[in-house]
Amino acid sequence: MSFTLREPAHAELVIKKSRFIACVQPVDGRAEAQAIVDGLRRQHPGAAHVCWALLAGGQSAAVDDGEPGGTAGRPMLDVLRHQQLEGALATVVRYFGGIKLGAGGLVRAYTDSVAQALLGAEKVPRQRLQLLRASVPYALEGLLRREIVAAGAQLQEVRHAAQVTFTLSLPEAQAAAFQAQLTELAHGRLAWLDAR
Missing domain, CATH: 3.30.70.240 (Alpha-Beta Plaits)
Known part of the structure; x- marks a missing residue:
């Protein structure tokens, strides 16, 4: 059985002075997800990265937005899949704190950010x-x-x-x-x- 989210849920983590602002929310598809991501870019013009992952209507996406390949979008997508979510978008806005985290540190940071947001989310079963x-x-x-x-x-x-x-x-x-x-x-x- 797959699940979706009743409403958006947020979390914020600070890791080695970098600020990670995460949101998980229900979406219908890629067009809606892209509009949300574009809105986040306008809302956070000083952010270093706006990374996102999508599972909706048979569409998936894992976008690193300038982070080293596979260190942001893919780990976020893995969290959505592990939670059996469908019709869900995960976004993480990162403000760089001046200390590099390395590939492993980035994977953990993005994974933990989405997981923390999901702790506050209400999952509801999806029915065809x-x-x-x-x-x-x-x-x-x-x-x-x-x-x-x-x-x-x-x-x-x-x-x-x-x-x-x-x-x-x-x-x-x-x-x-x-x-x-x-x-x-x-x-x-x-x-x-x-x-x-």
Whole structure:
């Protein structure tokens, strides 16, 4: 099972006068991660490095941002993988303190920074969602809305035309039972549509 983060979590470490400001946070993909990193660069113009690691939607990244190759981004990515995170971005802003840490020291510093931020993070299980579309007569709209709420499904869209068309999402594991229950409750007056 994989997890994501409920909200951003931060930590700050000072190692041999270098300041490491870490953040772990939920993201949907590379574009969102890049926007966050660009924002950090603007927010910390005096920082020596803004290193980051990403695991989101099958995309991964490990960026050293000028640190010796493999001493920042890769260790940060390893922490995310070890924690079974998905849809997560780890960033570490480093202010250089004048004392070189060496390759091993850098790996430990970046690993520890992300690990410390994760100690304050709330991990939540990720569930694969299934998108469903159903069409019902207006008389069944209230029934369908109540069942969607009762199942904890997320209503994505409602369209009113000759019939009412609902688009919703719910955990994949619940989809088949939910569809069967609604089909029975609607007494054959509900049509399941292709969920494109």
